[in-house]
Amino acid sequence: MAVRFGIAVVLSVLLPLCLSHGRDPLGWLFHPQSYGRYFGSLQADAAGGACPEECDCPPSYPVAMYCDGRGLTVMPTIPSRIKYLYIQNNAITAVPESALQNATNLVWLMMHHNQLTSSGIGEKIFMKLEGLERLYLQHNNLTSIPPNLPRSLRDLRINHNKIEKVTPADLEGMDNLTILYLHDNAVTDMSTSLKALKSLTLLDISGNKLTKVPDALPADLHQLYIEYNSIASLPEGFLGGLAQLQYVRLAHNELTDKGIPSNTFNVTGLVELDLSFNKLERIPPVSTTLQHLYLQANQIKEFTLGSFCSIVDVTNFSKLRMLRLEGNEISREDIPSDSALCLRQASSIDV
Ligand SMILES: *[C@@H]1O[C@H](CO)[C@@H](O)[C@H](O)[C@H]1NC(C)=O
Ligand SMILES: *[C@@H]1O[C@H](CO)[C@@H](O)[C@H](O)[C@H]1NC(C)=O
Ligand SMILES: *[C@@H]1O[C@H](CO)[C@@H](O)[C@H](O)[C@H]1NC(C)=O
Ligand SMILES: *[C@@H]1O[C@H](CO)[C@@H](O)[C@H](O)[C@H]1NC(C)=O
Ligand SMILES: CC(=O)N[C@H]1CO[C@H](CO)[C@@H](O)[C@@H]1O
Numbered sequence: 486m487a488v489r490f491g492i493a494v495v496l497s498v499l500l501p502l503c504l505s506h507g508r509d510p511l512g513w514l515f516h517p518q519s520y521g522r523y524f525g526s527l528q529a530d531a532a533g534g535a536c537p538e539e540c541d542c543p544p545s546y547p548v549a550m551y552c553d554g555r556g557l558t559v560m561p562t563i564p565s566r567i568k569y570l571y572i573q574n575n576a577i578t579a580v581p582e583s584a585l586q587n588a589t590n591l592v593w594l595m596m597h598h599n600q601l602t603s604s605g606i607g608e609k610i611f612m613k614l615e616g617l618e619r620l621y622l623q624h625n626n627l628t629s630i631p632p633n634l635p636r637s638l639r640d641l642r643i644n645h646n647k648i649e650k651v652t653p654a655d656l657e658g659m660d661n662l663t664i665l666y667l668h669d670n671a672v673t674d675m676s677t678s679l680k681a682l683k684s685l686t687l688l689d690i691s692g693n694k695l696t697k698v699p700d701a702l703p704a705d706l707h708q709l710y711i712e713y714n715s716i717a718s719l720p721e722g723f724l725g726g727l728a729q730l731q732y733v734r735l736a737h738n739e740l741t742d743k744g745i746p747s748n749t750f751n752v753t754g755l756v757e758l759d760l761s762f763n764k765l766e767r768i769p770p771v772s773t774t775l776q777h778l779y780l781q782a783n784q785i786k787e788f789t790l791g792s793f794c795s796i797v798d799v800t801n802f803s804k805l806r807m808l809r810l811e812g813n814e815i816s817r818e819d820i821p822s823d824s825a826l827c828l829r830q831a832s833s834i835d836v
Pocket of ligand 3: 636661
């Protein structure tokens with residue numbers, strides 16, 4: 486019994502190996518790395534179309550091309566039928582004009598975790614990609630946002646690069662952009678580059694060198710992440726026009742009481758506000774609709790119930806569920822006993 490089972494296993498392993506030496510259209514399945522080499526560098530195959538030898542083009546899904554994680558240092562040539570290109574986790578330093586010349590049907594371009602530098606990106610390479618929706622360039626060596634990005638983009642990830650400046654021209658006309666990851670760069674200045682992004686819902690500019698929040702924030706934002714910057718003060722009413730905003734993270738900055746105009750955070754709609762690891766000495770007034778407030782590791786010296794409720798009755802009370810205050814200069818005894826009426830929904834208060 487045991488012996489026969491063993492033979493069956495050996496046969497089922499050998500059989501496909503033999504077949505793949507002929508022109509078996511499924512050969513790529515068993516020899517994904519070497520299949521192309523039998524036929525030269527760019528060879529039409531039976532099912533899908535041309536495919537560079539260093540990549541895999543599954544015949545069952547001819548619009549996708551997989552070139553990820555192969556130690557590539559130069560761009561392969563992209564056939565024009567390809568819509569989804571996976572070329573992440575390589576060591577590519579440049580994208581010359583010719584590389585994407587015919588790749589006008591690209592919808593997704595995944596190029597994260599390479600070694601792309603800004604000088605290696607051709608001025609016009611993105612110009613013809615008029616249907617590109619997703620561009621992943623995170624974890625490269627870019628010092629600026631590439632020029633002439635398609636206005637069709639919906640999701641642009643360019644975090645973990647070395648970008649120092651974002652100009653209005655960089656993001657101009659991107660009416661459909663909903664996600665922008667710019668975190669962990671070296672941005673000092675964004676001027677009004679975000680203003681025109683009318684569909685943007687998620688903006689992450691954490692881990693940069695900003696000393697102020699961007700001048701004009703897009704009106705449709707739901708999530709705004711600006712942690713780990715050097716912001717000491719906020720402009721008057723900077724969350725005012727943002728009716729959809731639910732999550733604001735400003736932890737690990739240099740915010741002081743003086744730098745926060747009154748009622749900055751008293752905006753309805755806000756669900757979560759993270760102000761931890763700053764230099765606040767008071768609890769800023771917040772909206773009664775807020776549910777999560779993070780204030781740990783500040784220098785708060787008193788528990789001001791009025792920051793949560795200006796009046797308390799049957800219908801006026803705070804919706805706060807979680808409040809974190811540890812690492813400040815107050816203790817549990819500083820919380821007044823009538824807090825229970827205002828903070829009646831709080832399930833966790835950490836002091
Ligand atoms: C682009 O397509 C044209 C016409 O089919 C062809 O002559 C040219 O070699 C292609 N260029 C690249 C870089 O694939
Ligand atoms: C990219 O940055 C890394 C780390 O800073 C560096 O080791 C590498 O040499 C850079 N590559 C290029 C092409 O500049
Ligand atoms: C934005 O999306 C809409 C709807 O999907 C589409 O019709 C329009 O062409 C897109 N805009 C750009 C600049 O691609
Ligand atoms: C928040 O603003 C409203 C008016 O919009 C005001 O009635 C309320 O007292 C303010 N809350 C706090 C805690 O100051
Ligand atoms: C300050 C505040 O929110 N006041 C409200 C308290 O509840 C009454 C009755 O619902 C409202 O009319 C007030 O606006």
